[in-house]
Amino acid sequence: MTTHRHLFNALAMALGLGLMSSAAMAGDEASNSKPAKAFTAGLDIREQADLKDIGLPAYPGARPQRDKEDDKESATIGFSFGPFGMKLVVSKFASSDDLDRIARYYQDALAGYGPVLDCSAGSPAALEAKARKSRGEKKDPNGCGDVGGDRNERVYKVGTEKNFRLVSLKPVGREVHFQLMKMELRGI
Structure with a gap:
């Protein structure tokens, strides 16, 4: 799914911006006579996720799903670097x-979080995001952006570009594999 590539790019960009901004802030603070604020940084990587962190319920009767034998069915990745941060929580089910x-x-x-966008390939919201990109226009912060899926995959999103929940569903044989995700970006 193209969403994974975009999430990795967002994480790399956020880390780079955090490093540059923190260096600049440290220089500014050193030149001021005011006491410096405490700087904090952290990294959180876990091979499990709590659905409470995603804010979505488990589908009744669904079971955890792994793409490969050594794959994990959920993960939490987060980092903070001064005023910058990112948290991604994902759980996969079948x-x-x-x-x-x-x-x-x-x-x-x-829908409990706001208007739900259908970002599935070929949907009006996905086509609008693609058209904006091809025209070189800025992304709609409340639109699909780079979120999308394969031809037979359904993708639903609620929230903004920097704080959203996403559900992607894909038929695989006689089952439906689906991912629940929450992404939060701070200061990026």
């Missing part, structure tokens, strides 16, 4: 229920 039924369940769950 169900033998109908794709439309699972999609409706998560559209309803996402």
